[in-house]
Amino acid sequence: MFEPVKIAPSILSADFMNMERDIAMIEEGGAGYVHVDVMDGHFVPNLTLGVPFVKQLKEVAEIPLDVHLMIANPLVQIPWFLEAGSDIVTVHLEALDAVAGEVEQAIGMIRDAGAKAAISIKPDTPTEALAPYIPLLDMVLVMSVYPGFSGQSYIEGSDARVAEVAAMAAAAGTRPLIEVDGGMGVKTAGSVAACGADVLVAGNAVFGALDPRAAIAEIARIADEARERALAAGEGGVRDRG
Template sequence: MFQPVKIAPSILSANFMNLRADIAAIEEAGAGYVHVDVMDGHFVPNLTMGVPLLKQLSRATELPMDVHLMIANPLEQIPWFVDAGADSITVHAEALGVDELVRAVALIRESGCAPAVSVKPGTPVEALLPVLGEVDMVLVMSVEPGFSGQSYIAGSEGKVAQVVAASRALGVAPLIQVDGGIGPATAPLVAAAGADVLVCGNAVFAADDPGAALREVAAAADAARLAALAAAGA
């Protein structure tokens, strides 16, 4: 059954001097989430936003706060982001041992947020298996995490397809999110492979009209998704 792709604009690429207007633009254009990239300068080589900004963002919109923790110690900090207004929290499989990853997912769920797990481009899908049946979403990184504005790594749609296959084998259906270099040209690739949620940074917020840019990406993704469904049913 066809479900439209949801767009999760990454606030990291927004104009921080004009955040309220940027949020209003993506809200009006039909964004599914606000994607909040949290980087600690340890797990990834960059330092970005944290709890204070998330608190402000969560009060400025009714859109769900999709928090992506690119940090070395998520078990310690998950409660901070829950309290700050996160609706979903993504942790990286690479940041935790298997037992810790299971604990982190359970903690997010018990705290009332939707748990999600992410893998870097070089990490095999098998790293997801310990929690694949327990998460609401899987985030496939199509660039190396740490900086916005990077180009899509060719072939990343193949990993999306692998996550789809692994999920079906377990009898589960988490949302599949893709982050990195997503725009009108790359959104169709991952949407056709099975992606449900697309994180867009510069493709939306660097455009003259962020709302129009968001709708363009969504339309391209939906067209590819419909074509893939039609082909599968043929």
């Protein structure tokens, strides 16, 4: 039997004047992680959260901090976010020089600090680019929108990319978590979960709902039911983790 899908609400969509309240609310609703979008205005055309904010989040959050670095100089800043208390650190493959060994260096820095290492790819980066690093990773983040702004619509066909990553991991004999970020909600959770997604980042679908707790539960229910159907039918990229 597979592990239940985890929901990682993106606090970029939360109420910044009531952040501690919103963190407590999503924890009560069963969220698996707090997703923190860090943007530097260079790698992506937006500027969001920084190290002091992550440090303060760590003081109030009881669930792990899933910190997504959309930044141009990750090797410089990774230690800052590790020291601030990040439990998972995701860096973009596109921000690292693979030829110079920067991908392995970033992964090593994160894991040596005791955190979980993840690599993310944009929608136009071939999934095959992840192949050399899959055995080294705790998680892969498949972007189903172009990074930079919350509230974007899901890019159709992203579920197929999730299935490709799941197949790649199976072929390598490893099982990193597969996370999907972008346009996740009740209409899209099922398709990516059926293809092997383990963690869904949801921003507006959670914090924009009348009842964010209920929204978390409903997205998770839809994802889990889709995984059950796919596993029973032997379809998609769902992997039995039991």
